[in-house]
Amino acid sequence: MILLVFLLVMASSSWYEVAAADPQVPCFFIFGDSLNDCGNNNHINTKAKANYKPYGIDFPDGATGRFTNGRTTVDFLAEHLGFDNPIPPFTTAKGEKILQGINYASGSAGILDETGKHLGHNVALGTQVQNHQITLSRIVARKGDNETAAEHLNACVYYMAIGSNDYLNNYFLPDHYKTSNEFSVEEFATHLVSTYGDRIRTLYGYGARKIAVVGVGKIGCVPRTMDLFGTNGTKCIQNVNLAAQYFNKQLKKLVVDLNKELKDAKLIYINSSKLSYDDAIRFSFFRFQVHNERMLQSERRWTVCEGQSALFEQKRVCVLGFFPSDGGQSQDFR
Template identity: 70%
Template structure:
């Protein structure tokens, strides 16, 4: 079913080694905008006509508000990143964000969504990347009204972090489901990853037109190691499904190239690449994980938790919560390494903490104003 990957930390004897303490002060950036899939969804799918939703128990069993639509037992990676960046509250979902809260950011992520519009639609409705970007254009207009104009809105947004983590479903809920989707017949893996990256690039450039200057692009993790995928397709004696992981690696190469190319093209912006695939290397037992190929909750046929079932009590020992998504502990491991790199390979050219510290000022509000008036093709 939904998305991605195994996020594990490595070579440290304790996850607390990379605990980041945030002082009670102003956030490091004015706002934090999140684009993605069920790894980041915090409630956007709750009222959608889809199987890809998590607003029921045992989801949220360790979250203060209970089930909220987060596809895990507690907080997600972006919840931890918001804390690291100094925000006092989680970034709200687009469906419920209102008033002045939008000035500090919005979470647009949607379970089962992908870069391509059709991805995940066999599960029901979702909000693909293109629509998430369109939703941000609406946010831009609202911020412009609050700030007294498009120039002021652009200046505000120039300092914000834009976090983009999407693409796993384009493989798991599209390319590798030939009975539901034709993409594997239309494209080789190489051509498909180029198609994804080209589409992704267009969306990033649209965001840039609407003020985005600090952009984190997160690579796809080891989707071939997801328990549901291994159960469905079999591993043929390997630890994971190698051809699925190879496709993810191929796509990540395209993403890294995209980041390099856009850093050259967009002189007034900075993009970084987060190597989630590489963070999955190493021995997870070093961090105290004991259960690596099974989820903590009893899963339905589609890989999500069975509603109302009692999950395992030793949740910190599990990498996976259901048959697709990490536990809160897994989410925290990747968030800590995203914010401050543990290894040089974790991010390129630097980590999210360094991106937040960059001084990127507005060059001209004219581009945003012209773009807003004529619109961009998505």
């Protein structure tokens, strides 16, 4: 992931002139799901919340709504970009803080509006983009005019990591959603990527020029997914991973096409299936010695690990059945 920062920041020397102590970019905007949610779900009616222990046991502010014991991938990215603090959630960001970026990510959210709604409300990608329009109007008010605001936004990094829930909390849940009856796996990938492309074009219209688009990881190897759907003795659920591959292939092509279509835009596709946390989630129980921890179902029907804070070593990779820990995600920066 350090490579991602290098590619985005160094792609153009004219992006943003910085002093030694300043962030490498003026602002960092984040769109996504539970892997990067930092509190947007705290006050909405949903089972997909993380503002209670053991979430946040290794985070300075405790359980903030991050679906991990500590920091998320974008928290590490913000640090490497030079920001003093994590990017705040849309629900609480105020004042001058909005000029450095907003985190719009929402647990259980997907590219499609209906994704994850069996768990309650969430902020789907389309609504996240609408929320960015609200932020845009506030930035214009602070900058004084549209042109100055546009110059500011053109230099920002936009990070988009979403799509897993459209499979795990939509397509592969036929008791709740009709999509698997309406689309083949290939057709569903096309539908998702087409919708995704429309959202990116809207962001471009709002001033986004430097956009990182993250593919879906090996979701068929996530422990909780394997528990829900069963593996029939295999190491992972191959049809789920295959669906993710179809999606990623089309998403990568979308990035290529949008780089040609959108003037002055620089989009980068990030292959998340090669990031360490995917394999780390899968093998966490075997790689590291685990003491006095057990997997259980919480009242909110989300899988968590039970144990004392001192037992979660920095190298520990699994805190939750779906989500990588602080230690697991930090491996992407080594």
